[in-house]
Amino acid sequence: MRIRVVAVGRLRDRALRSLIDTYYARLPWAVEEREVEVRQRVSEPERLAREGALLMGAVAKGAVIVALDPLGTDLTSEVFAERIGRWRDGGAPELAFLIGGADGHAADIRAQAADVLAFGRLTWPHMLVRLMLAEQLYRASTILAGHPYHRA
Numbered sequence: 001m002r003i004r005v006v007a008v009g010r011l012r013d014r015a016l017r018s019l020i021d022t023y024y025a026r027l028p029w030a031v032e033e034r035e036v037e038v039r040q041r042v043s044e045p046e047r048l049a050r051e052g053a054l055l056m057g058a059v060a061k062g063a064v065i066v067a068l069d070p071l072g073t074d075l076t077s078e079v080f081a082e083r084i085g086r087w088r089d090g091g092a093p094e095l096a097f098l099i100g101g102a103d104g105h106a107a108d109i110r111a112q113a114a115d116v117l118a119f120g121r122l123t124w125p126h127m128l129v130r131l132m133l134a135e136q137l138y139r140a141s142t143i144l145a146g147h148p149y150h151r152a
Contacts, residue, residue: 008101023134048106072116081140
């Protein structure tokens with residue numbers, strides 16, 4: 001199984017990039033990141049639509065789509081791991097995690113997703129969400145492997 005993280009915006013912070021890459025290197029799955037950007041100044045609905053088209057355009061056919069969005073469901077790490085394990089064991093070739101811009105995702109992206117997840121009720125900078133996702137992917141892999149990293 002492959003993991004694809006598609007995010008709106010460019011990650012320029014080297015320290016944050018290093019932390020994310022550290023978690024990715026520990027994963028048993030190949031990870032590919034793609035960044036998309038709408039550079040034109042347009043209305044919020046138009047920007048969400050354009051971001052959505054760019055995000056979906058970066059997703060491989062047959063991928064399980066997981067949108068990270070403030071309107072999503074809060075999960076425990078154990079439930080997150082169980083879902084990843086179920087998709088993996090069900091033969092999903094790829095999990096595509098979509099991270100929207102400052103205004104989240106358009107409704108059609110949430111509707112197309114197999115799952116819509118939130119990292120709590122707080123508002124997080126989307127660059128930090130990338131790190132949180134990387135850590136949770138690593139944590140999920142250790143839970144699935146029975147490794148002691150996760151001590152809940």
